[in-house]
Each structure stands twice: as C-alpha cells, then as structure tokens.
Amino acid sequence: xxxxxxxxxxxxLDSSTVLYQALQDGCECYALSFDYQQxxxxxxxxxxxxxxxxxxxxxQVITFDLRQWGGSALTxxxxxxxxxxxxxxxxxxxPITYVPARNTIFLSFALAYxxxxxxxxxxxxxxxxxxxxxxxxxxxxxxxxQEVFRLGTxxxxxxxxxxxxTPLINLKKTEIIQIGNQLGVPWEQTWSCYAGxxxxxxxxxxxxxxxxxxxxxxxxDPILYAQR
Amino acid sequence: xxxxxxxxxxxxLDSSTVLYQALQDGCECYALSFDYQQxxxxxxxxxxxxxxxxxxxxxQVITFDLRQWGGSALTxxxxxxxxxxxxxxxxxxxPITYVPARNTIFLSFALAYxxxxxxxxxxxxxxxxxxxxxxxxxxxxxxxxQEVFRLGTxxxxxxxxxxxxTPLINLKKTEIIQIGNQLGVPWEQTWSCYAGxxxxxxxxxxxxxxxxxxxxxxxxDPILYAQR
Numbered sequence: 131x132x133x134x135x136x137x138x139x140x141x142x143l144d145s146s147t148v149l150y151q152a153l154q155d156g157c158e159c160y161a162l163s164f165d166y167q168q169x170x171x172x173x174x175x176x177x178x179x180x181x182x183x184x185x186x187x188x189x190q191v192i193t194f195d196l197r198q199w200g201g202s203a204l205t206x207x208x209x210x211x212x213x214x215x216x217x218x219x220x221x222x223x224x225p226i227t228y229v230p231a232r233n234t235i236f237l238s239f240a241l242a243y244x245x246x247x248x249x250x251x252x253x254x255x256x257x258x259x260x261x262x263x264x265x266x267x268x269x270x271x272x273x274x275x276q277e278v279f280r281l282g283t284x285x286x287x288x289x290x291x292x293x294x295x296t297p298l299i300n301l302k303k304t305e306i307i308q309i310g311n312q313l314g315v316p317w318e319q320t321w322s323c324y325a326g327x328x329x330x331x332x333x334x335x336x337x338x339x340x341x342x343x344x345x346x347x348x349x350x351d352p353i354l355y356a357q358r
Numbered sequence: 359x360x361x362x363x364x365x366x367x368x369x370x371l372d373s374s375t376v377l378y379q380a381l382q383d384g385c386e387c388y389a390l391s392f393d394y395q396q397x398x399x400x401x402x403x404x405x406x407x408x409x410x411x412x413x414x415x416x417x418q419v420i421t422f423d424l425r426q427w428g429g430s431a432l433t434x435x436x437x438x439x440x441x442x443x444x445x446x447x448x449x450x451x452x453p454i455t456y457v458p459a460r461n462t463i464f465l466s467f468a469l470a471y472x473x474x475x476x477x478x479x480x481x482x483x484x485x486x487x488x489x490x491x492x493x494x495x496x497x498x499x500x501x502x503x504q505e506v507f508r509l510g511t512x513x514x515x516x517x518x519x520x521x522x523x524t525p526l527i528n529l530k531k532t533e534i535i536q537i538g539n540q541l542g543v544p545w546e547q548t549w550s551c552y553a554g555x556x557x558x559x560x561x562x563x564x565x566x567x568x569x570x571x572x573x574x575x576x577x578x579d580p581i582l583y584a585q586r
Binding site for chain 2: 190192193194195196198199200228229230231232233234235237238239241242243245246247265266268270271274275277278280281282283284286287
C-alpha cells in the first residue's frame with residue numbers, strides 16, 4: 131500500500147521542493163497550509179497552485195489568527211520588515227520575522243491531520259542553514275518534536291510514531307534549487323516574499339535569499355520582482 | 359516582578375482549578391481557550407465566566423476548525439458519544455472522544471502566546487489518572503513537550519525555557535475537587551459535559567466522572583443535569 135504523507139506547504143521554494151520530493155519518494159500526499167493572517171497571505175494562492183500542479187490527494191488550509199498577540203513582523207503590519215541585513219547576518223540572529231512557536235503550531239496540526247488520515251509521515255521544509263536564526267528550524271528541535279509525535283498520539287503509542295521528514299535540513303538554498311529543478315518544481319508558481327504586494331518586493335530577507343541563490347547558479351528566477 | 363503565566367482554560371473542573379491555583383501561586387494570568395468547533399462549544403461560555411470571576415489579566419480565544427479531517431467523536435456529530443463505559447474502562451483504553459494531537463495543538467498556541475506576552479509559565483490541567491486513556495495527558499508526553507518549549511523558541515534558546523506546570527497530573531478527581539474547594543473555584547460556572555445541550559447530559563464519560571467524584575465526597579454538584 132502506498133505510504134501516506136502530510137506535507138506542510140507554504141507555497142515557497144522550500145516547501146514546494148519538499149512536496150515534489152515526497153511524491154518522488156512514492157507518497158500519497160496530503161498538503162497542509164495555514165492562513166494565520168500573515169501579511170504575505172498571497173503565498174496561499176501559490177500553495178493552492180502548487181498543490182494542484184502536483185496533483186496531491188488533498189489540500190487543506192487551516193485558518194486562525196496569530197495577530198491576536200503580536201510579536202512578529204510577519205503578523206504585525208506596524209512593524210517594518212528587515213531589508214538591509216546581509217546574508218551573513220540573516221544566518222546569525224533571530225530576526226523580527228520570527229513568529230513565536232510557528233513551526234510548533236504547524237507541526238501540531240500536521241500531526242493531527244496525519245493521525246486522522248492514517249499517514250505515516252509528515253514532511254517539512256525546514257532548513258538549518260539559511261534560517262539558522264530560527265530556533266524551530268534546527269535539528270535538535272525537530273528531534274524533540276519527533277518525541278512528541280511518538281508520545282502524544284494514539285498511533286505513536288500503539289503502533290509506530292508518525293515520522294518527521296526533513297529533506298532540506300542540511301542543504302544550502304542553491305542545492306535546494308538544484309534538487310527542485312531535477313524534480314520539476316514549477317518555480318513560476320511559487321511565492322517567497324514576506325511583503326503583501328502584488329509582485330515580490332525584491333528587498334525583504336526572503337526575496338534576497340531566493341534571488342541570490344538563483345543568481346549564484348546562473349539561473350533565471352522566473353517570478354517578477356517589483357525591485358531588485 | 360509578578361510571574362506571568364498562560365493558563366489553558368477549557369471551562370471544566372480541572373482547568374478552572376488550575377487557573378485558581380496559578381493565581382494562588384502569585385501569577386498574573388493570561389487565560390487561553392479554543393473554539394475548534396467542538397460539539398460542546400458551550401464550554402466557552404463557562405471559560406469566559408471563570409476567566410471573569412478570576413479576574414485574569416487577559417483572556418484570548420483562538421478559533422480554528424478541527425472538523426476538517428474528523429477522527430473524533432468530539433468534533434464529528436455523526437459519531438455517538440460513549441455513555442456506557444465503566445469508570446474503570448475509561449482509564450484503560452483510548453476512547454473515541456480522543457481528538458488527535460489536541461493537547462499538542464493547545465500547548466503550541468500556549469507557547470506562542472507565552473513567548474509573545476513574555477510569560478515564564480504555561481499551566482495545563484492534564485490528569486494522568488482519570489484520563490490515562492489519552493496519550494497526551496501522560497507525564498512522559500509533558501516531558502517531551504517541555505523539550506520543545508526549550509528548543510523551539512527564542513526565549514528558550516536565549517534565556518530560560520517557558521515551564522509547563524501540571525498541578526493536577528497525579529491527582530484523582532476527588533482530590534481536584536477538594537483543592538478547588540479550598541481555592542474557591544465557582545463550580546456552578548464550570549462546564550464538563552461533552553454533549554452540546556443546554557443542560558449537562560449526565561451520561562457522557564465526562565459528566566459521569568464529575569458526578570461520581572462529587573458524590574464520593576458527599577458534596578452537591580451545583581450544576582443541573584438533564585438526566586442522572
């Protein structure tokens with residue numbers, strides 16, 4: 131029987147590559163996205179387009195409001211997005227775009243969905259290099275969540291724990307793009323920008339990381355930028 | 359400075375007692391409830407009444423829909439609630455009222471709220487005796503979540519981890535009621551019933567556990583039951 135997998139899909143480069151990797155691994159995929167009133171809710175359209183292109187079995191969107199208690203530039207329009215940090219700085223400090231416990235919330239819903247759907251795996255596109263500033267992208271954190279997956283569910287207690295799969299955790303952005311190219315990820319349908327505009331801003335951390343990686347590979351990023 | 363604490367408050371006996379315990383411990387309390395389209399959403403009114411009676415600093419309700427993928431009698435009106443299990447059976451098997459990963463989702467939001475509010479503690483009324491059928495109420499699970507609290511947040515990485523506090527984990531229901539009595543919990547404002555009626559049904563697992571405990575103590579449960 132085909133392995134079932136829940137795939138966390140934001141619609142960006144990383145999660146889209148992970149979805150195509152899960153398909154390549156032979157999984158029947160249940161994509162999961164979140165509308166948490168992030169200022170870049172535009173990414174949800176990208177997630178839907180990617181899920182459709184990849185012909186997933188199901189795509190669910192969970193809606194809640196993380197603006198309620200603030201604490202991040204991604205959910206608070208009164209805070210400015212950083213646009214002047216060097217790529218080196220990005221990988222050092224926990225930035226203002228950090229959303230408290232976001233991956234913990236995302237993985238918790240993925241766990242619930244996986245158990246309800248009878249899935250054996252949860253794929254997540256965390257990356258410990260480019261986002262090493264984020265505490266909830268690091269291997270020791272994923273290990274701790276794996277224990278929660280084992281002990282916190284009926285499935286984990288009675289059978290085998292649902293496995294957290296992190297294919298990108300040790301890869302550089304350029305390596306992710308190379309893998310995505312091999313897998314045929316439709317980059318033109320992805321969305322990375324943190325700002326809420328019609329076009330990718332080209333100056334936020336996320337745009338600049340993406341753009342720099344395509345450039346380093348001598349490849350054309352097929353999306354349009356307002357500025358770069 | 360006063361210790362800040364997020365308190366998970368469903369509006370039932372246990373979480374209400376925990377809230378009063380947190381106040382007794384000297385905490386400034388931020389209560390957190392969830393509208394997940396549970397059939398007993400009536401409990402949210404109880405949570406609001408208890409939060410108000412306890413004069414918490416703030417009470418937030420996070421809304422999302424756990425009916426999307428089913429998997430529990432608490433979120434699927436097509437499944438019958440159990441009403442004929444003995445109290446012994448309740449403490450043995452994982453029941454159909456188990457909601458996949460519910461406490462993991464609740465604790466994840468509590469973690470986010472705590473970090474955004476600068477709180478040092480999260481109180482949760484899990485109980486390993488009466489609800490020992492639920493995997494996400496047991497001490498080893500709480501321990502695993504504590505590791506996630508340490509590794510998954512800026513606060514846990516840079517300072518001290520937000521602490522999960524479980525004052526009821528080893529208590530019997532009768533002992534919880536005795537503590538609640540000492541703390542002055544207004545039982546008449548609490549809500550335990552899993553069914554969605556105007557009055558507590560008196561026959562679901564939750565009603566019967568509650569009623570049996572008051573009876574064992576020779577006390578009057580001040581809420582009205584449709585049947586008992």
